[in-house]
Amino acid sequence: MRRRRSTLSLLKKKKKTKKTKKTKTKTMSPPFDGFGGVEEEEDEGKLTVDAILESEQRMNAVGDYELDLSSRGIKEIENLGGTCDQFDSIDFSKNEIVKLEGFPKLRRLHTINASENKIEKINGTNVSENVPKLEWLMLQNNKIRNLVDIDEIAKMKRLKCLIMKGNPVCAVENYRAYCIYKLNDGLKMLDYERIYAKEREQAKKMFGEDDGKAAKAKTFTVGKRGGRDEEEEEKEAKKTKKKPKNNAAELAKIKAAIANATTLEEIAMLEKAMETGKMPSEYNK
DSSP: OHHHHHHHHHHHHHHHHHHHHHHHHHHHSOOOOTTHHHHHHHHTTOOOHHHHHHSEEEEOTTSOEEEEOOSSOOOSOOOGGGGTTOOSEEEOOSSOOOEEOOOOOOSSOOEEEOOSSOOOEEOHHHHHHHOTTOOEEEOOSSOOOOTHHHHHHTTOTTOOEEEOTTSGGGGSTTHHHHHHHHSOTTOOEETTEEOOHHHHHHHHHHHSOBTTBOGGGGTTOOOOOSOOOHHHHHHHHHHTTOOHHHHHHHHHHHHHHHHTOOSHHHHHHHHHHHHHTOOOGGGOO
């Protein structure tokens, strides 16, 4: 009997040791960390309030208070109420944004840089009603294809500068003339080129109402693509009492510098240079 009991006790001890070993392997597995991984996946590509608060805020060279939201994989503009309307300029460049909309009331904001995204559509009503002081809109290298989207931009009544270079719509015939006609007379620059009075007159003749027909009916009228040559620039320069000899060459230099500009500060400085007809000294080195 003693031998039997001893063997039974030994078997029980072995079972206990096996059980303890199993429990040890269980405790070695990584603990469950809630839904952290799921939240990270859900937040990917989202513009959250935390992302806004963590982003760089700076005073740029023009003296504007700017929020840098570039290169964050943002797919949709949202939660901008978290900015508390503190910024003059917001940089959305190099993201994945598909539609320009989602703005809350931002009465201070006057510059939006949404270059190098995937923007196909523009909600002009949302932008115009909620960003009433918008003057600079940068939409370079996006996927805007239709002149209908120019109608949406036309709702932004205070625009002074619009950059659309690198969009498929720029290849549409009469694109430049249509933009000049549809957008307000306060627009001074389109695609890094200054708008002259003669261009406005030509655009009105091309797209203005004729024999009771609405201007929209002429949206896709075939004709010369909007633009101007050096002779027109010289004539305009004479009208504004600028020196005609060197002006054409200087303007060509300034336009080339604007085309290669990489920051809003450079563009603002070169736009002023377009008015005076003189290239800034730092570009003449």
